Amino acid sequence: MASPSGAQPTGMTAAATPRDASAPVALVRDIVKRFGTGPAALEGVSLTIAPGQVTGLVGPDGAGKTTLIRILAGLMKPDEGAVSILGGPPVERLDSIGYMPQRFGLYEDLTVRENLVLYAELRGLPRSEQGAVFERLLTFTDLARFQTRPAGKLSGGMKQKLGLACALVSTPPLLLLDEPGVGVDPISRRELWAMVAELTSEGIGVLWSTAYLDEAELCDHVYLLNEGRLIFSGPPATLTDSIADRVIRVTGFSDRRREALTKALDRPDVVDGTLQGRAIRLLIGQGHAVPDAAALNLGPDTNVEPTPARFEDGFIEQLGGGPKGTSALAQAYREIPPSDAPAIEAKGLTRRFGDFTAAKDVSFTVPRGQTFGLLGPNGAGKSTTFKMLCGLLTPSEGSGSVAGHDLRRAAAQARASLGYMAQKFSLYGDLSVAQNLDFFAGAYDLSGSRARAAIERVTDIFELGDHLRRNAGTLPLGFKQRLALACAVMHEPPVLFLDEPTSGVDPVMRREFWTHINGLVRRGVTVLVTTHFMDEAEYCDQVTLIYRSRQIASGPPDALKQQTAVLTGRPDPTMEDAFIALIEASDAHRDEDGTEKAA
Template sequence: MPLVLAKNLCKNFGDIKAISNLNLQIQKGKITGLVGPDGAGKTTLIRMMTGLLDLDEGELEILGFSLPKDAVKIQEEIGYMPQKFGLYEDLSVLENLKLYSNLQSIEKSKQKQRIEELLEFINLKDFKSFLARDLSGGMKQKLGLACALIKKPKLLLLDEPGVGVDPISRKELWSIVNQLINDGVTVIWSTAYLDEAALCDEVILLNEGDILFNGIPLDLSNTMKGKVFKIVGKLENKRETLRLALKNENIKDGVILGNSIKVICEDEKLLPSLESINAQNCKYEKMEPNFEDGFMNILKGNFNGESLLAKQISELETNGEENLIEAIDLTKKFGSFTATDKVNFKIQKGEIFGFLGPNGAGKSTTFKMLCGLITPTSGSAKVLGMNLEKSSYKARKKIGYMSQKFSLYADISVFENLKFFAGVYGLKGKKRKEKIENMIKIFELEKYRKTAAKNLPLGYKQRLSLSCAVMHDPVVLFLDEPTSGIDPQTRREFWNHIYAMVQKGMTIMVTTHFMDEAEYCDRIALIYKGKAIALDTPHNLINQIGENATMEEAFIELIKREDNV
């Protein structure tokens, strides 16, 4: 008997169909991945399974109980970790666990032992006195998972637990969840990371409330056999080659992979000539497809390499400056804690500079100093040759900044946010009106024009944040985890815009936890415990570990070497 059984399930929000006539079965003792683009219905489906949302039509059975009538019985038997960090930030790790054990009616005599077991299990024993708000992103997710497990559930529902979490912490989360499977817990894991989806026992791919695929991840990957190719050799301009390749009608998708380019084409005979895409000193090689290739194909992702955002940006002037961003012995201390420790780097005009590191490494602190939002304890930050402490207003007029946390005005509409930021950046009259309408069109925000920003799906929140950050055509753009939690299609769109803006002369510094995105950058700085421990091209960093290593393996190994592990 399946643990989850849905028949003709429907859920609408006004005119929007969130779940449409859905039928599925989820079996016991497996990790089932729930994937799909933003707004596909993943969170809605999970919340319906918990009994927090009522169904409009159809039937839904969980653990043999029917919803909505048996909601209380179901909630006693399941664990649920929501997408947003839902714990109490002003309580310590231990206090949060005690609170949840009381809420789950765990006997006082058994509470202490269960909490100690969980602290050991999630490796937070040494942090039990820390306030939840002071934990790194990975630690917060582990604490959220522990609270969901306080009363050992039969079914565990995880809504994007890996969002904003570095690769090391995500590996730890997977290790924890795999142990739960061995203990007889069934897991439903909603994710935006397709490498995570590929690790699941089975996957349900949703789009606009419908199931497009339900099965073993490898089966979806194998639909792309013989359709994935790599351009290798002496690429003079990777971004220009990718742009030209994507303009060819036979190329359905393509991304930069370090020193090579991956392209998707239905038939080897239809590949464009290398001369036509400015890759004359290169060759095509066949590649094994991955889950993302199958995912993009089934969603009919088809990119032409053009960016409407970059089209409406004029060629950017930098007053002859070569190094547009510079950190000189940049240091920030909070009391006795050193968040950033004598960090040095220079970023040249037209460069995409990646800033990687585990949660709590000091990335966001460094970003904020470079943007003039935090004053360094010592050292200096320069943008466009200007010291931000002395010339911050002048510099900020030419800077765009998209913060890690959604930082727009949550209670006002999409249109009102755009209008406000246009005003802040000094856009007036006809130019302001045109710019706002351009952003709404480019980022497909029309259907959400009057929606309060807090009610947007995560991917659309990120679109709105990016549109506000580039409203004034900045010369330098800081992007702090711009694609965290958004689906691969929207990530492709974002990077399409990033590539094209750099071609117009923009300089971009970006942090990311997606290791494939790190390979899109010209150079990478790896920051750990406040220090820059590596600085080089993605290709060279990978080669330090091994010729066939991945970026994720390089990331983990360089940190291990720093710790002498």
């Protein structure tokens, strides 16, 4: 697979290949790691990283993935067991290891090139060689145009590319990538994979930790961790094949799709289920007969057909299945009264920052009780549009309304009618979980018995009881997101704004979130959501794709996929296929400055 620029990664092939090209780059044998007196973070885990291959590391939040990677990087020692990098301990092989941490670990006030210089100095790269190495890396990552830009002002995808470039300053035989695709759009993730494919062709061994299970399918070998233990090891196809005859696609049901999915997931024989446009996709439990249309009891026109299994299906089954269909949050939520007025409306929203236009002429309406998705690459204008509708940014032009309140004339009333969950954890990390809940109850004008009842309700629903005294900043990511959603829904708003609510969260937790979202929509709540998970876009009633600050496509997910089928000739494209094809089609009709090409 070629890199996006077509350039070779570094041009230092000899340094990239271990002395014995057939020997493992890294060996982990029966390691144990404990923190305090609780359960072990890692319990007897063994792993092999081969040269010239991508080894996948997957598992839910708290499984031990980051701990394992830090041990391999020499940042901590195991309590038991052995770790070998090219035949020696990690601390003696630091010059052979490239490490890209889960969170952006570079210096945001330094430019792209200054970050490269810093890492080159830390790696001891001679200054006489730095210029040539930097040029190769900047070309390889397509960052040459941005080398004078501060790292903090890069898009999410460009930050990840810079992190990869810094990890490759010395062209290490072992590259450790801790969830490099988190918060990155599908196009940037494909570019990252293309770059890594170039590196493995030179003999580098890669360990890729990921929450995106379509990425796990691309790995040569996968290790699945859960609660610190290894529960699967092998090629991804081995796990996929284990459930190949138990995955079905259901269409034509008379119930609305959310009701149909809820009903199906509550069945004892269904392990997992997701929406796919107007269809639902179900995984049937081992030992159960695959139900026919009559057994599902979803209406006389229901059709059941087998559909190809995915690695994600096997992953969910290994972890005991996904959540059931009925949402405790939705059951406890008030019913939002019917209304013919749009719950959310954008009319020509435009926002300029100096000479730069971040969003231009964005328009759409969202009826009560629907989910509307804002999709687009990093830096396209999604978050700007999102913040204008939240009342966090004032539009340069245009207008918007939320729950009937005009954002220009009644911004305070509009904000009071919505629950907001930010893209990054935005609660108070130095306050306890209980203190955050108390604070947001007050912020949403809940007091006395109403506040106590709301806090007790969300504490129970999101299973926060054991964490009430713990500082929010120390929670695992999944519980941070639970707490953020709990704070957003305490006052039972009619409108929810969710900005990448499941970014970095494992697939089981993502399903839990969407079970709640689907249930709330059935109660009449309206949801505006941004996401980089294209399978989540399938849950939306309508989506709009924003690119270079403009809307380039809008409609139901199935309609965009049909449009893509015409564009590409593919009979059954995915939402990710649609995302990429529609952006490529837009590029084909625009000049480099984003203006329409002359006919």
